Amino acid sequence: MFSLFPALVSGSVADRSALRFGDRSLTYAELAASAGALAARLDGAARVAVWATPTLETAVGVVAALLAGVPAVPLNPRSGEAELGHIVGDSAPSLVLAAPGDVLPAPLGALERVDVTVDPGLAAGTKEEAPGGTAAPGSAAPGTVTDPGSPALVVYTSGTTGPPKGAVIPRRAIAATLDALADAWQWTGDDVLVHGLPLFHVHGLIIGVLGPLRRGGSVRHLGRFGAEGVARELDAGATMLFGVPTMYHRLAEAFDEHPGLAGALGRARLLVSGSAALPLHDHERIRAATGRGVVERYGMTETLMNTSVRADGEVRPGTVGVPLPGVGLRLVEEDGTTIAWYEADGTPAGAYDGESVGEIQVRGPNLFTGYLNRPDATAAAFSADGWFRTGDMAVLDPGGSVRIVGRKATDLIKSGGYKIGAGEIENALLEHPGVREAAVAGEPDADLGERVAAWIVPLDLREPPSAEELAGHVANRLAPHKRPRTVRFLAALPRNDMGKILKRELPRD
Template structure:
């Protein structure tokens, strides 16, 4: 296998990473990470205290160079979940930014600092710039162990091989026309697939660069896109804030207009935010679809139609099919028939750590069961309509995806946020429930008005039968709505 990071192996002088006033070229990163890699070589696994810092990126790259599996740890993880992750993955040591205060269970492990300013690692490496990097490990060897959100039990450790990381990033190179000349801006956390693998490892594999904002702000986005950055990665919450700010911020609109690619992921971007950004900038946000277990599966292509409400077409090398409840493949591309997405390809994970039962249950004859429900348009574009467990509503004999109703609700001028779920109904089996955060709490749109709005745009059987008003929707760190918490 060729090096995971060719520009590091070539000691490229091009910029690689920038976090605030700290920056490294690919050559400097090779020196710093290479020295740290030599110190951790042979460890079975390492935990990385994944703060949004340069040190986190250096630590992850060092472990990957050494062939040591990385367990990224969310610094906001609660005590019970953190204990489970550390006990389950058994890291030999923890890599953390100098000065970072670790919780007790991690403080018990051997620790190496990843701070590159005046650090021992860099000082020891300054006279060995030409030291060869470690040999590239096997493509099937574990690269990262990323823990799932644990919505249906304790988080599971998803073992991602180097093969999957390379396959996904190379497929995105094709889909997004991603090159070494691209400069990516993002402010995503570094403990999950979107922020770490796509946002940090992606630019490094391409030989390009990334500028991490540390904390998201529209001013930061405008500043970086106005000074040479070409791409922006974000989640819907970020793009919503951008859409809200555009009317009063001509510099932000100008900066977005000059970007080559705006990418949203991790959850569906509401259509009305698509439209507001497009109207103000002339640029369209594209969406992609992936999971921890599969990395990226589909995307709207840079040279394709940026169609709001879709996640594009399957990436190169990814097999994707829809199946019905009996497991039979759905061959219709009619924009209406709902089925569960199943995928296969080199982008898939190897196993759930220490969970052979869960690994076996996740596959159907080599196809990974995503649990996501979708429809396919006649030209192959995929539209996610929700999760099988929480977003497929069976009402009056119809199978209804919550996602399409949510998008229509968000087009109503009186709705700021919306979520849709199903709950038992003696007559219908399940009735559709809309959870709405109104624009004006003192004058919310009525349930009758919202039901009529949905019926006019979609169909009568898709209208909400119950509307519940909230001040805010419960969300996780990635901005995803926690629907189970709504009913709780």
């Protein structure tokens, strides 16, 4: 028997709060009833789309699809019509789940619509269990029927190198990742998570909503992220906070305006950041104000979570910890040579010197099964011996932690015979007192092959630090060959919904 949500199916924590979005909430019994009733309506569907607004209806809709054994396709409500049209055409859902009153765009107009009904009253009289351990009618009965290898979600990638591809996430990958994170973060049913992330991607939906439900814990979603909401929920007993670097930067900026914020963050058991590197100065400001470090982890759509700093480990800014239980990880050079890896017992081996750069490749039960309708792309994503090529470049520090230096396609700069990771230069620039934000990439250079270029958002746009000062700052902290040869100043860096810098949109002369 396999279930993603043992607590939901068994009724063992029926009266505990499961989900809260704003002032609306559901206990486990109420969630089981609402999701179970919807799951019965989805029975037999091949695939369903979910209009993934940050609402209780989205969470209930996804849980219902998982209980019914029907793959769900979360849709970003901020996507343009062309992108939505591609996703709908590619995934071919039978219907779309949405909250009552949601206005859906034209690409969804041809789909049958099912409004997600959230009715706490459905829970009345559903706590009895039928023979054989199956929940009574109207509750979460379908939750025990599906093979661990069957598709659970189809999550579309960002599409930075072409149309978005649908990564097929099996149920075993969700269970393996969430159980590995429970080990790394000492995550239990007593934890209460607060976050304000979108619900159409891995971090916000799988880790942020399904994670607490698998543990039998609680999630409080802010709807809209803000320092006041974070402080309120942590003061009211929440134990964990999930966010992306942009959110933690805003929290660090808000300490003076919200005097109680630092104390609230300091009372959290765990602060977790992901989706991009958290700048060193934000790490330091948060630790100085709260006495607590921010744990970073590393994952992606196709692999869910790969590594994390452990809750009982040392928080080292700039690193994303060690492989999670069950995850194999190695660093590979362009010619296919493996230069660093982890032994079966988790011991680092090879060139874990903090300098030798290679592509991260991973394998394990956390991986997707392939790209929907794209066998060519699926085959290209794996090495000949079955490791997934992440496209992320990293080094292993002497202590054994993974430190990501950038993307292979955009952040590995080959200059004057050196391989340089853009990420480490960005971190060095962010240590300069006159720099608010920084992005680094390579540009063609007749002499060097590529030169290091930097885009800087200064603290004071009227009086930015000079290019020479910034180049010297990097040379002193890293090495002369890593200094930026070109510096451009901007009022803001282009970013996506998750706060990741869109380097292809950076202005170039």
